Amino acid sequence: MISRVFNSITSKFSQSQSLTAAYFTYKAWRQNGLRGTHSSQQSINMTDMSVRILPALSDNYMYLIICNKTKEAAIVDPVNPETVIEAVKNENVELKSVLTTHHHWDHAGGNEKLLSLFGKPLTVYGGDDRIGGLNKKVKQDDKFNIGNLNVSCIFTPCHTSGHICYYVESSTAEQKAVFTGDTLFLGGCGRFFEGTAEQMYSALIEKLSSLPDETKVFCGHEYALGNLKFGNHVEPDNKDILAKIEWTKAKRDQNEPSVPSTIGEEKLINPFMRVNTESVQKFANSIGKPIDTMAHIRKVKDSFK
Numbered sequence: 360m361i362s363r364v365f366n367s368i369t370s371k372f373s374q375s376q377s378l379t380a381a382y383f384t385y386k387a388w389r390q391n392g393l394r395g396t397h398s399s400q401q402s403i404n405m406t407d408m409s410v411r412i413l414p415a416l417s418d419n420y421m422y423l424i425i426c427n428k429t430k431e432a433a434i435v436d437p438v439n440p441e442t443v444i445e446a447v448k449n450e451n452v453e454l455k456s457v458l459t460t461h462h463h464w465d466h467a468g469g470n471e472k473l474l475s476l477f478g479k480p481l482t483v484y485g486g487d488d489r490i491g492g493l494n495k496k497v498k499q500d501d502k503f504n505i506g507n508l509n510v511s512c513i514f515t516p517c518h519t520s521g522h523i524c525y526y527v528e529s530s531t532a533e534q535k536a537v538f539t540g541d542t543l544f545l546g547g548c549g550r551f552f553e554g555t556a557e558q559m560y561s562a563l564i565e566k567l568s569s570l571p572d573e574t575k576v577f578c579g580h581e582y583a584l585g586n587l588k589f590g591n592h593v594e595p596d597n598k599d600i601l602a603k604i605e606w607t608k609a610k611r612d613q614n615e616p617s618v619p620s621t622i623g624e625e626k627l628i629n630p631f632m633r634v635n636t637e638s639v640q641k642f643a644n645s646i647g648k649p650i651d652t653m654a655h656i657r658k659v660k661d662s663f664k
């Protein structure tokens with residue numbers, strides 16, 4: 360019932376922003392109860408770049424990206440602006456931009472409120488005119504900076520037709536991270552609301568898989584356990600998936616986020632990143648046909664419990 364309401368809401372976003380906000384707030388309250396958030400906040404500290412993981416709603420993640428040298432920061436998908444402003448104060452950084460992955464309310468729905476609460480101008484990046492507060496539209500290979508960090512835009516239409524992933528590198532290119540919204544999840548991928556299996560193949564296999572294996576992957580939702588259980592259904596003999604299930608269970612028992620994974624790890628555990636392998640093609644009964652395999656496993660996942 361809930362998922363049916365969600366599907367009808369996501370397809371009619373512009374019709375009722377307040378109804379959508381109420382739905383996500385209700386879902387978060389049901390999920391989190393008095394705990395408030397689905398996971399604890401954590402920081403991933405690298406030499407030149409830090410990423411503060413900020414849980415939001417029932418299973419979303421926002422990310423504060425910090426250039427350690429200049430203390431300039433950017434926020435990915437700030438659906439809960441109050442949490443973002445508190446993190447910016449605690450980290451003592453200068454927030455200058457918003458990186459929006461796509462227009463769905465649970466990602467872009469906080470942009471305008473953040474702009475008004477923050478008081479200073481922010482550059483709001485995104486690849487879709489439906490994104491609230493958008494003032495810098497980007498496309499494939501567009502580049503900009505967060506302090507000394509280099510950002511490159513990867514256009515990944517399919518979940519929505521204007522979805523962008525953001526690839527961030529330190530100036531030495533030693534530290535790498537990609538913010539994948541609802542395109543690539545830990546162990547899974549987003550639903551094909553506005554695109555095709557060909558487009559998801561292009562996004563996951565041609566674009567994201569070509570990033571360096573050590574690239575840290577920060578995705579839009581805490582869906583790891585459900586995704587990995589599906590991966591185990593597709594490839595029961597995949598020992599990397601079994602090991603990651605145990606690892607994730609231990610993390611989630613402690614209320615800790617499962618993110619980040621890495622691109623190299625996703626190639627081992629994520630069936631949607633593995634549509635060129637014989638075992639996943641065999642599951643889909645589509646040997647030699649990776650795009651048919653992509654379409655089939657997405658369809659099976661859509662109703663997998």
Ligand SMILES: [Zn+2]
Nearest residue numbers: 461463518541
């Ligand atoms: Zn979405």
